[in-house]
Amino acid sequence: MSEPRSPLLKDLLGPDAIATIADAGVAASPRFDRAAFVAAALAGLDTLSVMQRVRHIADALHPALPAAYPAALNILRAMAPRLTHAFQAMAITEYVPRHGLSDVDRSLAALADLTRFGSAEFAIRPFLAQDVVGTLRTMRQWSHHENEHVRRLASEGSRPRLPWGSRIAAFRQDPTLAAPILDTLRADPSVYVRKSVANHLNDIGKDRPDWLVAHLSNWSDADPRTAWIIRHALRSLVKQGDPAALTLLGASHEAELVVDGFTIAPAAVTLGEAITLDVRLRSTASVDQRVVVDYRLHYVRPHGRRAAKVFKLKTFDLVAGATATLTTRQTIRNFSTRRHHAGDHVVELLVNGKVRATAAFALRALSVPPAA
Known part of the structure; x- marks a missing residue:
């Protein structure tokens, strides 16, 4: 039996979402032209991706709103709390x-309001492209805001490699531009904000690994919130076995240990089933040591190709002479960004960035249901 089809992300902005946005517009103001919006929003919607739908719906709002921009913003502000999903709010935010x-000034103030209902991380990018220095001045103020959504916008909106977002070359060339925002948020009380800061820093590491390690070396990890950000900010460099990143985390590049066991069970699975990885490490060191344990799964691709992805397992202090057992479980299922193919999948155990053992499992081909 084939695996059930997962709902497409773009379906979040389908006809039902358009009806919800239209209802919010009518409730917000008698000046909102529901019929004009619905007609424009539904036209050509089926062929569009999710981000294309965000922009398309934003454009469909224009004939439904007053021609005067301040009046239109007032209606959008009143609509936002009535929406039922963040993607709906992102669509109206894109109008700005x-x-x-x-x-x-009026637009940035509106984005700070609207981001509480659906992130304005994409909507802020054209303002940064137009005037990076002036826009960052406002975003630095946002990093001190009482609302976590506004603080997160300061970090997420200025990411050098924002997924689905337009690229701002200045950020990739000069990480110091947004560094004051990251410094302000390095011990933020909100996990939502801290994840954004870590992702922003991880982006920097892909272009400027030297800058990232040097900058984070000046941060104190005494606060566990900051320590968490540092670990997650360095994750891509650690997966690559970068010596400087590993050293910053307290892990020497060559761990003194023996892998007494690395197994995967079951030996064969069908799509939708799970594998369990068991690892047994024994220290051969005379002192305690920090170890960073990951695993790299080599996915089977069409035409005999392979594609590797590294997954985090655990970072911990291995006591001198001690043994540690680690276990993790992973379901092998399809995502919109990753499709699986039958065949033998090799898995490498990485300790402090180096391959220390390998194992494998087979993904069985899906059976094809008989024709009706």
Whole structure:
């Protein structure tokens, strides 16, 4: 039997979402033209991806709203709390850069309000492209805001490699531009914000690993919130076995240990089933040592190709002469960004960035249901 099809992300902005946005517009103001919005929003919707739908719906709002930009913003602000999903709010937030680039102060204030309902991380990018210095001045103020969504926008909106977002070359060339925002948020009380800061720093590490390690070496990890950000910010470099990143985490590049066991069970699975990885490490060191344990799964691709992805397992202090047992479970299922193919999948155990053992499991081919 084939695996059930997962709902597509773009379906979050389908006809039902458009009806919800239209209802919010009518409830917010008698000046909102429901019929004009619905007609424009549904036209050509089926062929669009999720981010194309965000922009398309934002454009469909224009004939439904007052021509005067301040009046339109007031209606959008009143609509946002009535929406039922963050993607709906993102669609109305996108209206701001499409019509408000010449009214910067008013537009940025609107984004700070609207981001509480659906992140304005994409909507802020055109303002950064237009004036990176001036926009960052406002975003630095946001990093001190009482609302976690606004603080997160300061970090997420200025990411050098924001997924699905337009690239701002200045951030990739000069990490110091947004560094004051990251420094302000390095011990933020919100996990939501800290994840964004870590992802922002991880982005920097892909272009400027030397800068990232040097900058984080000046952060104190005494606060567990900051220590968490540092670990997650360095995750891509650690997966690559970067010596400087490992040293910053307190892990020497060559761990003194023996792998007494690395097994995967069951030996063969069908899509949708899970594998369990068991690891047994024995220290051969005379002192305690920090070890970073990951595993790299080599996915089977069409035409005999392979594609590797590294997964985190555990970072911990291995006591001198002691043995540690680690176990993790992973379900082998399809995602919109990853499709699985039958065949033997090799898994490498990485300790402090080096391959210390290998194992494998087979993914069985899905059976094809008989024709009706």
